[in-house]
Amino acid sequence: MSTREQGTSPRKLSYLLAIREAMQEEMRRDKNVILLGEDVARHGGGFGVSKELWEEFGDAQVRNTPISENCLAGMALGAAMTGCRPILEFMFMDFSALAIDQICNEAAKVSYMYGGQTNAPIVFRCPQGGLSYKSAGAHHSQSLEAWYAHIPGLKVVFPATPYDAKGLLKAAIRDPNPVVYIEHKALYSTEGLVPEEEYLIPIGKADIKRSGNQATIIAAGYMLQYALEAAQNLAIEGIEVEVIDPRTLNPMDEDCIFTSIRKTHRVVLVQEACRSGGVAAEWGMRINEACFDWLDAPITRVAGADVPIPYAQSLENKVWPNPTQIVDVVKNACYFK
Amino acid sequence: MASEVFMPRLTHDMTSGRLLHWLKKEGDLVSIGETLFEVETDKAVSEVQAEASGLLQKIAFQEEQDVPVGAVMALIIAYGEELPVSAKGILGKSIFPPSQDNRRVQEQNQNRDVAQRESPPERRVFITPIARKLAIENNIDLNLLKGSGPRGKIVEADVRAWIAQRNELASVAYTPVEDMAYEIIPLTDIQRITGQRMTQSATTIPQFTLEVDVNMAEASRLRNFLSSQLGVKISFTTLITDATAKALHLHPRLNATYVEGEIRCYKSINIAVATATGQGLLAPVIHDADTLTLAQIQERINYFQSHSDGKSFSIEDLSHATFTLSNLGMYSIDRFTALINPPQAAILAVGKICEQVTMKTDKPLIYPLMTLRLSIDHRILDGATAAPFLMDVKEILETTR
């Protein structure tokens, strides 16, 4: 969609390979960029994202570690404050729960509580979500972005396309702050155009993935696919929606989102994560504060159910949002009869 | 130098401590590290030690007293040293650096009170924010809009349709000449509200008028009688209010409002009297007018006139009207038609009293005549219902009581 994707020499690349390529380029550029995590070396990590990197960079830059999430996050922090730029892969984002102390209490706060004496350039790579990554159950399917988006000092990014995945990871590695980089497991195999040339995607910039003027849909990660599918179906019925991919969840690109809503006067928020306390709630509140006088319908949300992710597919399908729900909610917002 | 004995802050959130026991008494010689007193906080009982050596003097707090954190409780005077002159001023005061927190909270509360007092009560119109914004920007009375959204909510499309229609009308109507010099007189709040209500009245109420002439000879006689014999000054407005209240009592369908598709007839007869004020037209209310004496009604009317600056009427003074009376007699108007004050069912317009000659009697007779015009909401009243009411008003005024 974006014109930037039409670089001079784009080729098709999967989301997974785009992430790998970003790490590879950055590790070549800077020897202090190191990848840490369980099985990240020859095995290539939980999903094979880092395959072939150990062969190129060896133990020096690609290091298998014990299964000690909290200690690993703390170690990444110590290394980051003394000259390294660690990338820490959590095999599943669910496991990052073990490391919340080091991520949220320490890494997120060292810059502030030490009065700018130091900073923590760490990338926490977090494969999350379910959907086409099926039947992984309660501890391998969650969407936990809201936990981290809540913490001042952390940045949280969530790319939805191979192009964004590569550009955002390179920006995250170069960022002086700790960045929670969320990868959607169901997107790994999806393909998109990625230029050969180097590029970065600035953290904190949303992207309009489809233009329209009757309603705005905001959706990140895998939900972007559903939002675009819904937008296509709505267009057939004569409703032209704008679809915004926030790409960065914290800090939020308020300008892009508010500008769109002041144009369309209606907004539907979509998140895969369970409803309560999710990022959509934060988007909604900020929109309410800044755009109330432009709204022609209540801010509404399509979100996962407030239950642990079940195993059986009949249950699983009930828990996650789907494009039909998005279509219905947008029609309601447009008073479409 | 005297050293202060003070209530120490023993926990992060401690604001005061209960003084349990003094282990030393006034005049005792104490040395550093000796326990002076025991204090109880919500967490534990702790001992507090002396931070200086000398004579314990000027104990200012008794056992079992709650002492604020930082308060100076006594002084320790080094041996041979004299009690400082300022000792009295120090005792009980806090040694802590002053905090601005409390003052700030108080100020905030005050600001909030003011904000609450100043926000006027608002009638609920269901309308989306963007529709409201558009309506305000385009000077559209929300009460005139019809909502097409869920449960009649006014949505953006409704306001845009209204604007489109208005623009169509405006294009064929007279447009003011912009290049002439003019003076801008801003509307008062009262004028703005009156304007909205009258627009609503004129554009949404199908109203028509009944007219009757009243012979005010008897009423004038009564007025003079009360004035000369009893020394009570009663105005014609009072007499007409009294007659109207009595007639409304006989015709409750006129003492009514039309709200949300239903007629509401009221037991209380609360007559609003249109009154010109410095801020614009207001209609303060004489509540339960049918139960009041002429003197009591007159007292209310005097009160209204003494408050014609318009600002000092209370919400109560302006609320719960069931019928309105408008008298322009004092402005020498012969007769006029008043616009109904929605949602009331009717309004009575009173003209001036003038000498009239009648030929109905044996010889031409001169008598005082006054014309009443009653405007009624044709959705809920008709001539056959309203005429008897008006005739009763006439009769009450024309006959002596």
Next chain:
Amino acid sequence: MSKIETDLSPEIQLEMLKTMLKIRYFEMTAGSLYKRGLLKGGVHACIGQEAIPVGISAHLRTDDYITSTHRGHGHHIAKGADVKRLMAELMGKETGYCKGRGGSMHVAAFEVGSLGAFPIVAAGVPCAVGAAFSMMHQGKDQVAVAYFGDGALGQGTIYEAFNLASVLKLPVVFVCENNCFAVSTRTEATVALKDIPSFAASFGFTGVRENGQDVLNVYKTARAAITRARENQGPTLLYFDTYRFEGHYFGEPEIYRTREEVQKSRDELDPIDIFSAYLLDAGMMNKQSRDEIEISARAEIEEAIEFAKQSPDPNPEEFAKYVYA
């Protein structure tokens, strides 16, 4: 104190005594300021424990790293931190090490290698492991010291750190200060670990348990550990027995121990008394030079208080500065 052979010159030993006194006066002053409402939040004193950081730091270079705890003023002063900026931080001033954003419990002094106080128990230990990893990765010879208390031995993270440091053979020294209490609970009630050497050996590194009240003993014990780290021979666990003379924080009611017990410890275990007696006995100082050292230590703290009091508060408009680098 038994006479111990040391490679330390008398000048350095007197300097170590002065540092211990500076820590003592710093802590006493902090207590007094806290009770007078001039310090806010929690302030945790290490009075009684001064020998450990001073003995360790005698081996450390300015560019070596430490991670500290909520009871961390001593660690910082021993590592060479400026008491003026430290006191200003405690008073929440813009001239403090952390510009008033951290306070006593979250202070750091990067200019002298302190990666910060981590008041979440044991949280600093993985961070020291990370610094050690970073030095190894960059081919540098700096070492990292992780200070923690006996209470930290209840945290799983610390065993992850022991394991990780051993597996990666990292230049880190784990220094446990067993001051007998985790807040109000005695070590025996919270720590099952008894035999430090065999415990460490089972993780594949060296561990020793030593008296932490004798600064020269601490110094001697630490030498081998820091040399091992410096030569990339892997981690060491140093477990020092000490005693906390003050409550967990200033103003804490201390219902878990008797005054007599504290007094006895103050009489018999005071590391400053022990070291002073040794230095007098060894003829490295006399009563007069002892007083001079004390006066000069005290003067530095007085100066620090004055500096802190005169320093400006942080500008409220800058409350959000440093959230992001």
